[in-house]
Amino acid sequence: MTGACTGQCNPGYAGPDCQPDTTTCPVGTYGQTCQNTCNCPNRQSTACDKMTGACTGQCNPGYAGPDCQPDTTTCPVGTYGLTCLNTCNCLNRQSTACDKMTGACTGQCNPGYTGPDCQPATCPVGKYGSICQNTCSCAKRQSTACDKATGTCTGQCNPGYTGPDCQPDTTTCSVGTYGQTCQNTCNCPNRQSTACDKMTGACTGQCNPGYAGPDCQPDTTTCPVGTYGQTCQNTCNCPNRQSTACDKMTGACTGQCNPGYAGPDCQPDTTTCPVGTYGLTCLNTCNCLNRQSTACDKMTGACTGQCNPGYTGPDCQPATCPVGKYGSICQNTCSCAKRQSTACDKATGTCTGQCNPGYTGPDCQPDTTTCSVGTYGQTCQNTCNCPNRQSTTCDKMTGACTGQCNPGYAGPDCQPDTVTCPVGRYGQTCQNTCNCPNRQSNACDKTSGACTGDCSPGYTGQGCQTKGK
Template identity: 35%
Template sequence: MRILCFLIGVVCNLSDFLSALENIALHKPAYQENPYPGLSEALTQASNAVDGLKSNLSVWGGQCVLPDNYKQTATWWVNLTNILSIHHITIYYRTGNAMWGQSVIFYNERLPGVTYPADYSAYAWNELCEVEVYGCPRSGYYGNNCSVPCPDPQCNYCDLDTGTCRGGCNPGYKGHKCELECVNGFYGDGCRKQCGRCIDMTQCHHVNGTCLNGCKPGYKGDNCIQACTTGYYGDNCNMNCGNCFNDETCHFINGSCLSGCRFGYQPPLCAQECYNNTYGQGCAETCGHCSDSKPCHHINGSCVSCAPGFKGTRCVDECDMGFYGIGCLQECSTFCKTSRDCHHVTGYCKEGCKTGWQGTNCLEVNKPLDSSNNQQSSFFSVLGLFCVSLLLNGFFIAYIIILRKSRNRLAKLYKPESSTKELQIRKDVQSGFDSVNEGYQELGDLHECKNSTYDTLQ
């Protein structure tokens, strides 16, 4: 029986320490690339090399792996199913081979174009009978019976003899003894992985990279390395994109539509309809003259109804010439100076009215003053003045008559009075008659004036 020892870090020996190690390859899954086809599977299968049996290492012993002939490669492997600390490996090869001195050369490939020593076979053979991998069945332990914990708890695995950290640090740690956590912004194996888009640039978890306080806007997942799904943006990717042009997606961080908005929506988020009397793409168009100053439709600019003087779906066209008002249904006056040329809103004639018409809309007849009525008015005015004058003169004459009668009675009662007084009374009476005559004269003048006015009226 020939034993090939592969030494890993220490010399293979048969001390009591070795007996304390376990064969961690025993009954683990194994694989053979090109099994020999001419024999039963029990004689050639890959699991024969990890079954713990090594008492009969011949071809017919059923404890070895037999490959097919004349192959360039002869691959066999065993899966330890875990990351474990390995102390040494022992390989038992099939008997019946020629002795080559104090060593056995094991190979599993013959590559084309490569020159090998003259005594090497031209083909690859793999006739393993037992592969024993000795180490501790649990990581983090060393020493007799693998019962002593490694002194550095964050070490991947320590030397099974001395306990010195030999396999690097666990994810999230670094340093000679793996005593340091990864610096801010890094995590994982060897602290080589960079943290994702964590919020406020806080450190992620030094082992698995999880962002402790969540993600920056536009990113999601535990590690915040995934951008928001199409159609979403912002904090935790929970905001829907707006009405972007051509249904294109928005920026995954701030939600702005990169290609602009659909018609009728306000940039940059395109989530709000146009306002301030605007509509259309980018809300760059101004609404027309909608009734009651109501806003137009935010997409196409149409109005439910138009303000007086305007027409069309968008109410931007003035009424046709000759019409005005609500719905442009009222006709301009034909009596405008320029026929049917009025203001489209109020109906006022722009250049005034034709002769004989008046008013803002030229719908009122302009009547000239009647001369016969003026003459009648003048006649009655003069007649009234004459009657008043006649009445005043009548009162005056009556007063004189009463006054004379009173003086005659006084003369009869006081006859002996002096002739001087009598003479004075006569003079007063005479003076009264003169005044009456003067009154008649004025009435005559008034009569002449009346005749003159009447002649004029005639």
């Protein structure tokens, strides 16, 4: 009815549709009819995917990766190559390691060798090392030369030294002497031995007990806290400090000051007290009456501000100035010349004496209110001298005239006014007639009558008396 095949599949085919059966391909083949051969070198098995031919077996030892390439990452040190069959050639190096692929040496050069191929170093005299970075230590030899690799000195020993390490040759110098001919005496006080370097004289013996350092100075570093001196016999004197520690040699205190103390000697710290207070804790109030400031000494409370005017002395007591003086120390002179007394207020200098006769008011100004007209002066004893004026009044102090000038007079002194005389007249009251013949004008000087007009035509000379021809 359906036409579905009922017979068995041919060999190499399987399934309801008799598709090529690759599941039964023998190992090393793949494809629909297993006609292809797997290409899987460097593997533990020739097996591959039956459809794609992708290799599925594990890589052989020495091979790695998806394509089982030669694995050089696991070559032992000193070998390289695809199968690690080659030996690294790395002479004069600290390691035989080389690049796993190329065989290029990677280890550092041995001391005394340098460069990419680790050739023997050509260091200058006195230097050694792979890059000649080290200095030969051959002070006891006649030459600073040393082995370029190890730094071993090669020069001969200096006189007085012997042996492979050029140790001092003490076979000839007696203990306590040094120098090429042992002529010098070692100077090594405070030591257990007078021995010294045979060449330099540097002391080599250990310090005596109680001495230390390169020069065997007294050892005070072990003194207990609070003591000092060569034998720690002195006691540190460090009051007002958080510690009794002091310098082991000088006894100078080293501990920090206690709270409320400051400075190199840890004196009470009163520098921060507000103005008007004093004492270790600033609890005291300055008592500074009659001063310009309430400030006082932070330790003693002694007032430091200046006295107010009228007060003087260390305690700013009211000033007892002599008559005619005032000020905080009576340094000023009263200015009271117009009074019957030079006395004044000791603080302000205000005059207190009565005004002299003829003066009045708080400032003792001249009292001219009672002088009669025509008099002046402190007692009106002087007569005003004011001629040519409409009034005899004058300044009550100076006598300067104050009235207006009479007609025909002018100026501060009311002199005759001649500037207003008519032409041809002169004199104080213009009573004179100008005499100016032979002139174009009969004008003349208002005071002297000297002619001022030009000569008339035909006349010359100073007085216009000469008649021309």
